[in-house]
Amino acid sequence: MRLVEKGCPEEDPEPKALACYGLFIRHVPHQPEQMLLRFVANRPVSAQTTAFLAWCSARLAAQGLTAVLLIWDNASWHISKEVRLWLRQHNQQVKQTGQGVRILACRLPSQSPWLNPIEPKWVHGKRAIVEPDRLLSAREIMERVYTYYGCADDAHRGISEKAA
DSSP: OOOOOOOOOTTOOSOSOEEEEEEEEOOOTTOOOEEEEEEEESOOOHHHHHHHHHHHHHHHHHTTOOEEEEEEOOOHHHHSHHHHHHHHHHHHHHHHHSOSOEEEEEEOOTTOGGGSTHHHHHHHHHHHHOOTTSOOOHHHHHHHHHHHHTOOGGGGSOOOGGGO
């Protein structure tokens, strides 16, 4: 299948960009692998990243986890001061209260996406949802992605910056 990048009309009300945050969960005893996903209109930024991490932390705590090793690349929204500060404060709060999930963020070397276990998942997901003959709406993309990864119904909300 050969894909051609399609443009959308200027007057199109659809977002010009759609970003998907994802956390691939594996190696949890007695639990299957899972993906936690959230979409944002436009580009990912630090406030949305921290909101996603807060949401993931709450979900993982509800599953009984106490710590998670987060492997990610050096994207600007991963390594910003705001995100690093949020992680530090979040982990301090979890340590002090004994409640929640500590997040240990490990950055990959630059130009090494194959070391991140989520990358093959993204590649296969993109191939599975693509429509070569037409542009998909944002809603269609989100529904196809959630269906492909088997996400729960509550994952169909976008990221709210106020959730952090």
